Amino acid sequence: MNASTAATPPAAVTDADVLLRVEDVVKHFPVRSGKLFERDKAFVHAVDGVSLAVARGQTLGLVGETGCGKSTLARCITRLHDLTSGRVIFDGDDISTLPPRRMRPYRREMQMIFQDPYGSLNPRRRVGSIIGDPFAIHKTATGQERKRRVQEVMELVGLNPEHYNRFPAEFSGGQRQRIGVARALAFRPKLIVCDEPVSALDVSIQAQIINLLADLQGELGLTYIFIAHDLSVVRHVSNSVAVMYLGKVTELAPVEQLWNHPRHPYTDALLSAVPLPDPNKSAQRERIILVGDVPSPIVPPSGCRFHPRCPKARQDCVDRDPALEPRLGDEPDHVAACHFPVADGEDISQARPSLAAEDRIIEPGLLGGS
């Protein structure tokens, strides 16, 4: 893959603090052509060289449009997908190539909360059995002991322990998500990867679940990777935020730094789309309207992947892939992958790319893929 994308992880966190380090993770999915002898010729570049680090007890927000590779990255971290290349280092150990049997001890320490509270709970099993799954799989508690521990964790997430024998269908969306949280918490893991845990819930329930997650973090010293496409949710829960676009991290910074000084035009555009509660401010603000759609991840654009839609695109952006590094004199923990970063106070809503029109059309010949 493209070597220049292997950005050095942010240097601000020292190794002892780091619970999870992701180094140049690549995940490509083969696209079956359907012809008998010409299989696996094309690949979906779902994640293409992502490096991140998450410190203990912190929350890393992961944002981006649908299809930018957030969920794939999450599943690479928890090894639900095998990596195409790159490394995942959890608590000092490289887990990226462990076979399932040796992966099992690590599964106790990293858990996932899923997006769909309806799809993530087996409709044919009782809630107590679902939450007790970790104990059953790892054979750590049986019978009454398991029941006691399951009810303890149900209580912890605000479920009535007496509902032990109910079925998921008898709960509301928010309660179901609590069941998902309880299952993830059963072993008191170190890391919880939350894959859009609130996007399927309505707003009042979202707040409940987010507060629950925040309380649990304080209580149990959890570390979260929090995936969302709702920026205000991410701002509320995260210590730092990584913005992804088409399988790459375009900007990574502490949350307030990112909000106040976005460097990547894509970050800027995303932030300008966040609704403001004040209608006057909202009317004054210039929204950055991005042209076109996200290009196909099968044939990603050359250079900077954002260039076909970027209002500031120049010829450089087509030719060279920008490195993820501090820009415009930022702190080392604020990195952006952009040749022409946005300066503070710059309004890019009126900017026009200085590219010939035909350069903005992505030609299959230009791609840097496989």
Add this chain to the structure above:
Amino acid sequence: MSLSSNAATALAEPAAPVAEGEAAKKIEGKSPWRLGYERLRRDRAAMISVAVIVLIVLMAIFAPVIAAIVGHGPNEQFPAPIGVTVDGQPLGPSATFLLGTDTLGRDVLVRIAYGARISLIVGFVATIITVAIGAAVGLAAAYFGGLVDSSLARLMDWLLAIPFLLLAISLVSVIGPGLTVLIIVIGFLGWASVGRIVRGQVLSIKEKEYVEAARSLGAGPWRIMFIDILPNVIAPIIVYTSLLIPVTIVAEASLSFLGVGIPPPTADWGQMIADSQSVYQYGAWWYLVFPSLALLITTLAFNILGDGVRDAFDPRGDQLFV
């Protein structure tokens, strides 16, 4: 809801004691099985068919008792003029022979009762074999995917492409007729359609988040297959089973009708229907009508029950027979 206090205190306090006995039962949820069963109980037509099926099963079990009551054995031939007319024609229904006699002067009623045994045994056993093989193959094909899937799927296509009756007839003629042969032939030829349905179901369930959740918890392939996936395909399997039983009964009757089923003199509905052909034109309607009626009532009852089971266990109708 006071979340923060809840989370804060929960660790310190032990979980609330759970009410035992009756109170615990009240809050216990109803399983999808129980809900399906309750829906089935409310289905009038299905309940009537259950009653009919129970009667037929009782008739099969107590066939010797029926024979004892009327005093005619199933293979007992009554010579003219008791069992047949002087010129060798079957006798119509009478006080002695309630449903008439057949060409050899045997009691049709007793033979229908004994014939129910064959129909039901073949119907149940062959269906169980069919469903067991189909479910296992479908589950394995869908779960393991790749080469396993493509080879098993091709095998199923291949089996479905072969005309069942032709293959069954040739197999039975090669191996020789008999009850076991009949069960095995019917059981081993029909599983492909079950396999296809199960494979499709498992393919879609495999992608559900709860399977992913189980994997992320460290569950192995067997646990995922049997604890997370199988319970979710059991309902369609049961529905299909209940609809497959009448098909199997008809298949058995067809093979016997064609002379490659149960060898005589064992009583069998299909064989009786075939046998009646030669005397029907001379007015012996009872020999054709009563065995046919037995076959019709049995398959109809199973079919209506199967429909009821489908409505009860697959209420959205979104999973089967699209």
